[in-house]
Amino acid sequence: MEKFIELFAEQFDDIDIATLNAQTRFRELQGWTSLVALLVITMVDEEYGVVLPPEEMRKTQTIQELYNLVQSKL
Amino acid sequence: MYNPFALIGKTILVTGASSGIGKACAIECSKMGARVVITGRNEERLLSTFEQLEGQGHASISADICQQNDIEQITATTEELDGVVFAAGVSKLKPIMALNEMDLQTVFSTNYFAQALLTKSLLKAKKIRQGASLVYISSISGNGNTATGLSVYGSSKSALTSYVRYAALELSGKQIRCNTILPGRINTDLLQNSTMSDEQIQKDMERYPLKRYGEPEEVAQTAVFLLSDAAKWITGTEIKIDGGRTLV
Numbered sequence: 001m002e003k004f005i006e007l008f009a010e011q012f013d014d015i016d017i018a019t020l021n022a023q024t025r026f027r028e029l030q031g032w033t034s035l036v037a038l039l040v041i042t043m044v045d046e047e048y049g050v051v052l053p054p055e056e057m058r059k060t061q062t063i064q065e066l067y068n069l070v071q072s073k074l
Numbered sequence: 075m076y077n078p079f080a081l082i083g084k085t086i087l088v089t090g091a092s093s094g095i096g097k098a099c100a101i102e103c104s105k106m107g108a109r110v111v112i113t114g115r116n117e118e119r120l121l122s123t124f125e126q127l128e129g130q131g132h133a134s135i136s137a138d139i140c141q142q143n144d145i146e147q148i149t150a151t152t153e154e155l156d157g158v159v160f161a162a163g164v165s166k167l168k169p170i171m172a173l174n175e176m177d178l179q180t181v182f183s184t185n186y187f188a189q190a191l192l193t194k195s196l197l198k199a200k201k202i203r204q205g206a207s208l209v210y211i212s213s214i215s216g217n218g219n220t221a222t223g224l225s226v227y228g229s230s231k232s233a234l235t236s237y238v239r240y241a242a243l244e245l246s247g248k249q250i251r252c253n254t255i256l257p258g259r260i261n262t263d264l265l266q267n268s269t270m271s272d273e274q275i276q277k278d279m280e281r282y283p284l285k286r287y288g289e290p291e292e293v294a295q296t297a298v299f300l301l302s303d304a305a306k307w308i309t310g311t312e313i314k315i316d317g318g319r320t321l322v
Contacts, residue, residue: 013247013248014247031247033247035244035247
């Protein structure tokens, strides 16, 4: 999970990783944009070999939920 | 002295620096106070550029940006950058009917793929600083000017120009500016090596309202402007430098 948060944070232009945890509702983050969303999808594909289905990704709100979704596809 | 066009304190990477526009860009950047990292394929000619740089602290990396290994080498070797001039490029004069797959691959590989892949590699490795300026040397070919025999060259350059607009948008969050320069014909080896005869060149020159081809230094000075703080609010645009060629 720690590694996932690290990778997740890397997709933002400018974010303090210390402000993120599993319960963070990432869609409410100031730096969350459609571009970051695409970068996250790409990161998950490259790092985990998982292609996130958009409709399932849309339902996730917290980093934990996103992480769980990735895990369920491994 | 007040000079918002100076590049003092900036580190600038210049590709295609062994000749032509790239070489001129490297030299002009050094004259404006930048530390320059030059890269190019021809080691000997790269050295000649290096020797002409003014000031201290410059670096030279012999590499072919069409090779992924070399892109990685440039990325690993270079320090953090305040600017990049993407000047590597190749030309091809061949009619549509004579084109083969190799022609397409060669031209697009340098003029488009390598630019996009080097950009990505530098970004991913965080070698491009916030507030940096990326300058891509495209061409009026495929961007307002259409000439016989230049379909592959022109279309690779319009692809590049288009790419830069997307890059400008996507990188704006990092305050990285991306702009394109569209030169008309410039007196470089690229021109001398083309299959045009002297007579054809003379005739072609007449089509330029300013009645001559450009000089590499003139393009380089436009690049200096885009790299400098004077252009801090300019992103996603194209600057034509063509002696008025696209007017007629």
